[in-house]
Amino acid sequence: MKYSWALSKMRMKLAMRSPAFLFFSMIFPLGFLFMYAVVFARGNPEAIVYLMGPVLALTVMGSFWGMSIQLVTFREQGILRRFQLTTVGAGSLLASSIVSNYFLVLPTILLEFLICRYVFHARNMGNLLAVVVLASIGAATFSAFGLIVASVTNNMQETQVINNVIWFLFLFFSGATFPLSIMPLWIQRAALFLPATYLVAGMQGAMLRSSKVPEFIGDCVALLIGMGVAYGISLQLFRWEPDAKVPGRAKVWVVAAMVPFFLLGIWQNVYGRQLQEIHRDFQVLDDASRHAPPR
Numbered sequence: 028m029k030y031s032w033a034l035s036k037m038r039m040k041l042a043m044r045s046p047a048f049l050f051f052s053m054i055f056p057l058g059f060l061f062m063y064a065v066v067f068a069r070g071n072p073e074a075i076v077y078l079m080g081p082v083l084a085l086t087v088m089g090s091f092w093g094m095s096i097q098l099v100t101f102r103e104q105g106i107l108r109r110f111q112l113t114t115v116g117a118g119s120l121l122a123s124s125i126v127s128n129y130f131l132v133l134p135t136i137l138l139e140f141l142i143c144r145y146v147f148h149a150r151n152m153g154n155l156l157a158v159v160v161l162a163s164i165g166a167a168t169f170s171a172f173g174l175i176v177a178s179v180t181n182n183m184q185e186t187q188v189i190n191n192v193i194w195f196l197f198l199f200f201s202g203a204t205f206p207l208s209i210m211p212l213w214i215q216r217a218a219l220f221l222p223a224t225y226l227v228a229g230m231q232g233a234m235l236r237s238s239k240v241p242e243f244i245g246d247c248v249a250l251l252i253g254m255g256v257a258y259g260i261s262l263q264l265f266r267w268e269p270d271a272k273v274p275g276r277a278k279v280w281v282v283a284a285m286v287p288f289f290l291l292g293i294w295q296n297v298y299g300r301q302l303q304e305i306h307r308d309f310q311v312l313d314d315a316s317r318h319a320p321p322r
Contacts, residue, residue: 034123080231094173220292
């Protein structure tokens, strides 16, 4: 624990110097916040509260990209090799990635709430406890997903290719950028297999309906299990040396971290009410947009 915290502080300092981290963790979500508030919500506070769900989810998911890039950079530059000569183990190093990301995400979330409240004058700020719980679990989970990508790739080019594919799915098929309710039904059903969908839907419920934590406990459990599996696989495949390579079949391990969401997706498609809740929340946005004052 002592080593993990010391490494976490170092990782936070290094992250603040990284343009990629600053873009995906701060500039990117804040840009979406202003775009959603001005273009889609047209300044309507009720609509802005609905759109805060996807914005918060994007803020949390941004850690996925930063973690994988940073770890691969450390390995290629020989930085990890230096840690190997110390008493720091792979477990502490990976845990520090998750811990540091958590503390780096929180200030951006706080800034988004302040902008929502004092710039766009939103009165209903949702269930803040539920938002904190979802942000905490989500930050840890998507950080772990980033670590597993870094563990199964051999160079920066491979990392960026896999990152782009996964990020594209998270971004456009989870409701984070376009509401799922306006998409074809088959995409809505397929989205139930993505971890990002449950984070977006949970954030929207916490903001719009002030949902309590027990209402999305199943989603939280799936995210936690996914985090545990991803962390365990990252630990097993971790490499200190830049010359150490993993075989191509090791990339199949990425799929293992998705097993909890595969099972949850099947259950939601057959018995669950996630899509009904997503449609209900979208109706609130639609009603708010209809009653928005003309600009």
